[in-house]
């Protein structure tokens with residue numbers, strides 16, 4: 356049996372995978388265009404590059420209107436302002452996601468209500484939504500997580516039945532489509548992130564898309580220090596902030612969006628190949644395919660690790676062993692938000708948690724979402740999308756590393772290694 360790299364053997368993969376993020380002469384030319392002019396910021400609003408990118412990005416997702424903002428977190432916040440979220444309103448969100456999905460809800464006085472995820476997709480479980488609806492529910496905030504979509508058919512049906520809004524968190528799904536409709540275009544608004552790990556990136560940035568002009572006008576005012584929107588047909592006036600995207604970042608996005616279709620094609624091909632090679636491996640499970648996803652846009656390839664089939668060797672050891680074989684991957688990528696050390700909610704900072712209640716809601720102890728906890732702490736392994744931007748040989752290496760680790764799983768029993776200890780820590784608490 357081959358000695359695993361984590362116990363001193365030769366790693367399967369010694370050369371790097373495709374770099375991410377990655378820029379070239381197109382990004383340089385666009386940056387130079389900004390540099391040579393005087394319009395570096397987002398004012399006058401919107402900047403030339405930001406406006407051109409936003410309309411292209413909206414059209415790509417079958418939405419009428421698009422607006423760049425400075426982060427994905429702000430995109431969610433602006434979308435919540437657009438639907439008129441008031442302090443005390445409740446927003447239903449999946450427990451298994453990045454903290455930035457619900458942080459903006461709290462920040463503007465809303466109350467996040469966590470619902471478990473569907474084990475087939477790791478996305479918000481639509482079957483559990485209705486029992487979480489109360490007279491205070493303002494919106495559902497599904498996240499199209501990893502490589503799947505939340506069940507938008509059901510979510511839109513429930514939202515319509517109860518007269519509540521839908522804001523899609525699309526931070527993982529640039530270019531994705533559900534039954535021919537673009538991610539973010541089916542709910543009232545869609546929010547995207549262009550942070551550097553994302554499928555489309557400019558380092559930091561975000562966008563809001565919608566088919567509703569009134570919402571777009573509110574988003575524009577909110578992120579532009581309350582100024583009138585570009586069209587100003589609805590004449591909304593509000594306190595706003597400067598959440599504009601600078602032109603350098605917008606210029607990079609303009610170049611990157613042209614590259615996305617070719618990257619998606621390579622990724623789709625390599626991921627399909629990966630999937631074909633993973634089928635029927637003991638210890639490994641795949642998320643359920645959904646034919647309603649008519650264009651896949653996977654932020655990461657997510658598999659399930661079943662330690663019970665692997666002699667009870669925990670995921671942390673398996674992931675650390677894969678890492679030492681030269682394969683980037685993560686197990687504790689997300690935690691149920693209510694358990695995460697990045698969610699140290701103090702009710703004194705968020706008064707809406709106490710309104711009309713004897714005791715403030717304790718968001719950290721009041722939830723138990725078993726599927727989210729299983730995915731977060733035991734099962735899910737995330738492979739970043741850039742691993743699939745190269746060749747089939749790259750995929751062969753990933754599969755060879757998985758095979759090697761699974762075959763040598765017994766070598767991990769009782770092993771103490773820094774990479775394993777690191778994997779047991781949440782991302783917020785790790786060294787790197």
Ligand SMILES: Cc1ncc(COP(=O)(O)O)c(C=O)c1O
Nearest residue numbers: 426427428453455456526548550
């Ligand atoms: C699911 C999800 N929602 C929201 C965000 C927030 O985006 P940003 O980091 O650009 O603020 C991210 C990204 O980090 C994310 O992964």
